[in-house]
Amino acid sequence: MVALTLTACSSGSEDPGDGGTGGEASGEPLKVGTILPVTGSLAQLGPPEIAGVDLAVKEINDAGGLFGADVEVLHTDSSDAQNASVATASAQELISAGVSAIIGAASSSVTKNIVDDITGAGIVQVSPANTATDLSGYSDFYFRTAPPDTVQGDVLGNLIVSDGASNVGILVFNDSYGTSLRDVVEGVVAEAGGTVVYGTAGQEFDPAETNFATIVADAIAAGPDAIAILAFTDQTPAIVRELVAQGWDMSKTYFVDGNLQNFGVEGDVGFPAGTLENAQGTLPGAYPSEEFQGRMLEVDPELKDYSYGPEAYDATMLVALAALKGGASDGETIQANMAAVSGADGGEECTGWEECSALVEDGQDIAYQAVSGVGPFNDANDPSSAFIGIYQFGPENEYTFNRSEEGEVPQG
Template identity: 55%
Template sequence: MVHPKKALVAAAALAGAATLVLAGCSSSSTPTSSASASASTHADPAAACKPGTPSTGPLKIATILPQTGSLAYLNPPAEAGYGLAVQDINAAGGVLGQPVQVGPITDSGASSDLSVSTASAAQIASSDAQVVLGAESSSVTLNFVDTITSKCKVQLSPANTATALSGYSSYYFRTAPPDTVQGSALGNLIVGDGVQKLGFLVFNDAYGTGLRDVVEDTVTKAGGSIVYGAKGKGQEFAPGQTTFSSEVSAVLAAKPDAIAILAFDETKSIVPELKAQGWDMSKVYMVDGNTADYSTTFAADTLTGAQGTIPGAQPDATFKQRLVDFYKTSANADLKDFSYAPESYDAIVLAALAADKGKGTDGPSIQANLAAVSGVNGGEKCADYASCLALLNSGKDIQYTGKAGIGPFNSENDPSSAFIGIYKFDATNVPVFQKSIQGSTN
């Protein structure tokens, strides 16, 4: 089998629903050193970056995605998404008439071992890539975002959701919505299901606690109560923990109507413990970090009826098939998960269009034009690189509508609106799409 990383570089080179306005406000706990200050107090690491003479060399994309660690299952859809985007861009003539190049391709690892992302970020910082895709974990991004953006490289995450990253750096953007949107959607789902007393099993991670804070705010404002794992109670568990007998006993002793599990790979140990202690698993809620295919992990019927949320529009059938076909060709493997594939695709197309509009592939030119091509100033809507490029070349303003269905970037470089998918687990422990809810970050 060809290694996916090498195959993707080769492929890139060869390629030449229901609508509900949601709102929320929260802060995240930020355990890493780079995250010690929120965006409101943290000095912009890219403050010294100034526009200069635009560079007209090839656009080079570096990636820092989870090849290892608890989020490694999200790497294939991201690879398929950005790889297909590069293929489509190059098929349309490239950026400024030159093919997009990919590399270095690096591992972001997990928040439980930040040395992996530290080393990868150092490698990227010393490279000539102008755009960086990743990471998928918010805590991992908070570990290295200063390193990347201080070099005037544009960082685009397809999956970060921690509110601590909103407005963190003028050179940091994301195509996934912040936790205010997903947290509000999950909180409203929980309230709508009649839950009055909610318990949290949440890890002490910027992602987990940030989501917890928004869900808690949504539930309590609707008249519900948090009986375990609430903000300020000190009942979070450590990332990477593998045994949960005491935590499960404690949350069950609080007699919740439902339990929200906010974690990554730790979920594989939490679920069996809940089951063993007699919990009704249809009363479990999850989020994008753990709403995944557990068909080969748990016995059949373990998670039947449990629900979860995943940011992003459900990819249409045609786009899904294109992702599947691309990944089969580039990595010689089957693509079974599509989480954040549309967001990865859109991140690369937006960066390319920003370079086209600014007539420069340097970081400052791309950064200065990202909001514009996302439609912040209006403009003619276009859904693919080729048609958007034609409009730019004719002197028109554009709004790239893309695959993920996000709105234009707001003043904090977050999507101004986004879709959240609601999923329910079937008897084979596979999450099945139910509906989409559109939320706003404004």
């Protein structure tokens, strides 16, 4: 666990109330932890997510910190659901360290393994990337700045249908992320008059699978017009190579946030030039501006993409603003004020720490304008609306932004 700045541990608040202190109370320093993928099948998401958290903390501390002290951030590894003990150990480490909020995990399955321990300890958990639909409203102390699969699945399903496919194949692993997203896509395709010809319930593959010859052959034999790959990055290169070997037209292939990456033409995950040309993928979140990308690169010059970096930045900012509004840095106070600072009850629109914190300190209600484009938290602690980016691969097997579509997040 790496501590960027040493400060005192958070303390409890006697009266979190509904905020309304205008940030005038003298709270203890804020300590935030992260459980994000440094290793495992989602390790490509770790660098931008960690950079998003670090950027938010840097901007807060550069402006004087919170309650007269720097915000401290403690980073730990989540790995993935196949290495569940890593996240479990990280959660216990952060709980023992006295953090008031934890940013993470990226994987919905990993979150399900640790969320009870975290929220049961009165710690606010904010995931920048969880999308499983059954996490909506899971706990009063669980929030996310990424939308549930109802939004991405709707956009992906409609994208596939609008491209002319009526018989859809889905290569999906048996993980709550994959099956949740599959169910939404299948519903959209069926509503449009199409059919999922492969990948329905009972046709998932094991997340530990390494040989995809039979799986791919069965999918192609079903006669799909398009194939969506709903998996993580450790399975996806092998799936792509098997699809190519069996003669599949890769331009009719669709990726999602769990496996959308710049594969390139070299290395273990690279493919020959042109392999993925015109394939498409979806990714929750508004496309980050060049200015925001530049700020993230100042924190981590080695970043290769920005997936869920804005959501991690927003999660950290909302936690700090909630503490400021409530006048204390403990988990209960933060939880009580998260919806309010997100704009759930209206308020003055603001961006960034300096502008938003100044309004809070003046006693005003705020509506934090998320860099990721998500709307205020709804009653299930999901963002009430979100953008889904649509991306297209070029000849070098790297994806570029095409367009965004905004969707509302259903409740209940």
